[in-house]
Amino acid sequence: MTSPSTVLITGASTGIGAIYADRFARRGHALVLVARDKARLEALATRLREETGAAVDILAADLTQPGDLAAVEARLREDARIETLINNAGAALSGPFIDQPTDDVARLVSLNTTALVRLASAIAPRLAQAGKGAIVNIGSVVGLAPEFGMSVYGATKAFVLFLSQGLSMELAPKGVYVQAVLPAGTRTEIWERAGIDTRAMPDLMGVEELVDAALAGFDRRELVTIPPLHDAARWETLNAARQALIADIRQAQVAQRYRTAA
Ligand SMILES: NC(=O)C1=CN([C@@H]2O[C@H](COP(=O)(O)OP(=O)(O)OC[C@H]3O[C@@H](n4cnc5c(N)ncnc54)[C@H](OP(=O)(O)O)[C@@H]3O)[C@@H](O)[C@H]2O)C=CC1
Numbered sequence: 001m002t003s004p005s006t007v008l009i010t011g012a013s014t015g016i017g018a019i020y021a022d023r024f025a026r027r028g029h030a031l032v033l034v035a036r037d038k039a040r041l042e043a044l045a046t047r048l049r050e051e052t053g054a055a056v057d058i059l060a061a062d063l064t065q066p067g068d069l070a071a072v073e074a075r076l077r078e079d080a081r082i083e084t085l086i087n088n089a090g091a092a093l094s095g096p097f098i099d100q101p102t103d104d105v106a107r108l109v110s111l112n113t114t115a116l117v118r119l120a121s122a123i124a125p126r127l128a129q130a131g132k133g134a135i136v137n138i139g140s141v142v143g144l145a146p147e148f149g150m151s152v153y154g155a156t157k158a159f160v161l162f163l164s165q166g167l168s169m170e171l172a173p174k175g176v177y178v179q180a181v182l183p184a185g186t187r188t189e190i191w192e193r194a195g196i197d198t199r200a201m202p203d204l205m206g207v208e209e210l211v212d213a214a215l216a217g218f219d220r221r222e223l224v225t226i227p228p229l230h231d232a233a234r235w236e237t238l239n240a241a242r243q244a245l246i247a248d249i250r251q252a253q254v255a256q257r258y259r260t261a262a
């Protein structure tokens with residue numbers, strides 16, 4: 001009998017990542033749980049071992065710290081049992097750009113984009129070589145719309161979507177599945193951590209509901225999964241319009257409106 005593959009989940013100490021951990025443990029997978037809060041990771045690991053019998057390792061790491069990030073990258077490169085990466089760790093930043101301290105902006109970009117792409121880069125060659133495996137990247141609907149007014153957070157999430165679509169084009173032919181999951185507002189600690197009061201907000205999605213929907217998309221091998229989007233055709237239309245735009249770009253010719261009179 002082959003042993004079940006291992007899933008490495010970042011940001012697993014709470015919220016969306018902790019529910020992914022619960023669900024993959026119940027599916028019979030071994031887990032590697034990554035986050036900064038070691039006590040919380042240990043408590044979750046103990047519960048999951050008791051309730052599901054899963055083998056659960058923890059790796060305490062601050063993914064904005066190069067040394068910690070390198071340790072997680074090494075685990076992804078070297079541990080051939082890991083066949084799925086859930087790139088979930090992330091944070092938000094509230095307020096107008098001009099009020100956001102530059103160091104906070106840089107830390108957000110480092111966690112939401114640099115860490116995410118470095119971890120994907122660490123595991124992808126091995127998965128491609130094996131011809132199997134999955135990389136799941138957690139984006140956000142905020143990355144679809146600058147109008148939400150969270151420019152830096154949204155930009156990091158636009159990066160996640162773009163990267164996932166590009167990686168899927170490259171890796172799907174090699175047998176590696178890439179999924180971008182785009183939640184909308186979901187009831188987790190992210191809001192409080194970003195100093196956003198959710199009491200005045202419309203209803204948020206439950207975190208279990210969100211992850212179960214994301215896993216339904218995962219099981220269907222969907223590239224882009226948007227649990228709160230009820231009319232799936234709206235996404236297909238948007239994506240098709242983007243592809244049509246590319247077809248209309250004529251590399252060697254300046255558009256008429258930019259031609260200056262001689
Ligand atoms: N909740 C929402 O409304 C939405 C969330 N998302 C995305 O979902 C993902 C998960 O968010 P969510 O569960 O809501 O947020 P939470 O704040 O509940 O959880 C974030 C997780 O990331 C970990 N984390 C935070 N900073 C670091 C760090 N520097 N290094 C390592 N781990 C870190 C936290 O653990 P610890 O503190 O122990 O390090 C925690 O486990 C994020 O990428 C977020 O952008 C997308 C759309 C909507």
Ligand SMILES: CC(=O)[C@H](N)C(=O)O
Nearest residue numbers: 092140142184185190
């Ligand atoms: C803080 C947020 O904006 C939220 N995580 C989202 O992506 O919708």
